[in-house]
Amino acid sequence: MSVPLYQAKAELFRTLGHPVRIRVLELLQDGPKPVRDLLAAIDVEASNLSQQLAVLRRAGMVTSHREGPLVTYALSTPDVADLLAAGRRILGAVLTDRDALLVELRGDQQRDAGRDR
Incomplete structure (x- = not known):
């Protein structure tokens, strides 16, 4: 059973309701960035950034790509x-x-x- 459109929109805006997530999305506007660059630009613990990236990924707002040990994120x-x-x-x-x-x-x-x- 699918959710109504207004509910899906509300969930999208809830996803945007965190300052770290907004900052990540702002940084990714200039193109894909590895996690280390995001960490350098945002004053948060690595575990917190990881959690926020997971929320954005689950919401479909970002994509990730791994090359060896390097994980890069981009706007979807x-x-x-x-x-x-x-x-x-x-x-x-x-x-x-x-x-x-x-x-x-x-x-x-x-x-x-x-x-x-």
Whole structure:
């Protein structure tokens, strides 16, 4: 029995709900990287990185390839990079809206303070 599409989407976004996983995906946007390079770029224990890579692999967001002792990871599809870019755009819009609201709020506070004098 298959799950509804909305449930599958929710699971996809839960997979993205960890900072180390997001950082790994960001690093892989530039191309495949061996685990040692990921470890050097992310300040986590090797065991933690391994767990997060396993989650990403199970979710189908990354693929791995072994050549001797070297394990290399890559994004499974360019759409993962597109999703990260969309997240950045959404975050930028949300933060811009908040900044505009904060400026407006501060302006209102200054006007109100001027009236009290």
